[in-house]
């Protein structure tokens with residue numbers, strides 16, 4: 101059931117086909133290079149692109165911009181305590197700032213880090229410390245058609261193999277990402293979190309939860325995990341799941357319901373002290389840490405709103421609505437549907453293209469060309485050298501788009517699929533030096549002849 105109405109609106113329009121063609125070419129067939137005013141329905145990300153509530157806008161005006169001891173920081177610290185259950189919080193400018201602070205504190209050269217699946221900035225920050233990120237997804241996670249409730253779980257069998265191979269001394273940190281963004285936004289069960297906690301204890305590792313989408317994850321747990329029947333409150337599930345972690349990294353741009361901000365939170369006073377030192381270097385004084393006081397205030401309100409059952413149920417429903425409209429017109433999608441996005445199966449939609457022709461990126465470009473819809477590739481372009489399905493993510497900004505927008509997206513995808521066999525694929529024209537983040541800035545060009553997979 102829809103849980104809000106509009107009070108402020110932003111005009112959008114669909115640019116002409118000719119303008120879209122020109123914009124795509126000028127962007128080097130990389131939609132990160134498009135100007136947002138050339139985009140009609142922007143599903144590039146759910147990160148920092150949502151609408152704030154009237155209560156958040158009100159809090160913004162009352163933000164305390166004091167350099168030290170800001171009242172808005174106190175509000176945030178008490179929201180983190182109440183909602184997530186952690187005593188200490190170090191604010192950062194966004195999630196990757198929190199990753200830099202925490203992983204820079206915990207990791208050194210030669211370490212190895214298991215995670216259910218590393219998000220791209222997580223992978224890059226682990227690698228940046230000289231450590232090796234290892235994905236341990238649950239079996240079947242990369243099968244787009246396998247129906248299972250918790251395809252975001254971390255495989256303990258795989259994590260144990262890693263420890264057996266390199267030795268526990270080299271594994272000081274285990275990460276669990278909830279929901280699992282790089283595995284189609286799939287949820288992680290509380291049972292899996294408990295088991296990862298026990299595993300971390302066995303090997304004396306710090307257990308970190310990447311909690312960007314903690315509220316969406318809890319809503320799935322309430323729907324699907326037998327221990328948590330429908331009458332358990334979302335905030336109780338959140339606190340139970342997060343209570344198993346030694347620390348969380350958070351991007352407030354997701355379930356903090358704000359446009360900027362993030363933090364590290366922990367109950368460990370020693371870890372808190374070490375993080376604070378690094379935060380002063382890279383983020384700011386620990387009571388603002390790279391955020392304006394007003395943004396701290398808005399995030400304090402957003403965290404509480406995120407665990408409101410009517411908000412988060414509406415959130416999952418709206419993503420499900422987009423998925424159903426796409427399935428109704430025969431678009432192949434990753435199933436089950438994740439928390440923040442619908443992931444299209446480009447390997448299936450453009451099955452005539454081999455991975456070297458970047459079918460996911462080709463589909464992203466066609467969706468833009470056809471209907472001004474912007475999504476993002478999460479396949480062999482974004483994750484070079486790893487074996488995963490060719491997915492395209494259509495992320496749904498929070499409280500922003502309505503059914504009519506989603507109908508346009510579905511009509512666009514349907515039109516693209518009708519002439520799928522004419523899509524020739526792409527090749528790289530230039531790429532940056534860090535392979536983990538090449539999809540943000542690399543440029544491509546159309547292939548003249550299709551590269552077929554058979």
Ligand code: F0G
Nearest residue numbers: 145147194195196219221281312351353
């Ligand atoms: N961890 C996860 C699981 C994420 O999804 C993101 C961001 C980050 C960390 C980093 O947070 O952007 O605030 O620095 N994900 C966005 C996305 C960018 O589009 O999925 P950030």
